[in-house]
Amino acid sequence: MARVLLFGRLADQAGWRDRSVEARDLSALRAALADEDAGLGEALAAPGVQVAVDKVLVRGEAALAASAEVAFLPPMSGG
């Protein structure tokens, strides 16, 4: 199970910020999330939303280890 974290407006939109999802790679994870909440699936794929796997930014596809932590990061605001 991958642990999925949402930040900023993505967490507000989804109504959750931390949950576990069964997925072998990022595209399966995106599909699982979109299947349940199409609006969220669209928001996660929007330009400017970055993805970090185990706290490292990734572009495109990535395999997910059983205990992977996947974070969806909307545009950063600075402090």
Next chain:
Amino acid sequence: MKIALTDLPFEPGALVTAFCADRSETGAVATFVGLARAEQGAAAALELEAYPGFTDAAIAEIAAKAVARFHLQDVQVVHRIGRIAPGEAIVFVATAAGHRREAFEACDFLMDYLKSRAPFWKKEHGSDGVRWIEPTDRDRTDAQRWD
């Protein structure tokens, strides 16, 4: 080098005193303290969200760049997260160098990064509800000065 995220209010003066202690080869310490503005009552509170382990690592990376670029002897960044009331300190940056120019410039460089590119998500709680804030054009052009 010390980088910290905290959800508790901090006292900037105490941080300056501690940062300046026991330095025999430091000629200059520059500090910056950012405070939360009330915006004439429009902003009842700010809420800053970070990704612990990711946000502090990103700040540490840019602090290491500042050390190399401005020949710093030391640097400290303390950043509030969570809910912040107007008048409270949001961020503290201190830089130590042999001479003042490097200390000033490194402090400016770090603040431009922190205000525009650091991985935080900022929400303003105001009289007309809640809104997510993104960097202003000014924040972006300030940061581009160092590219």
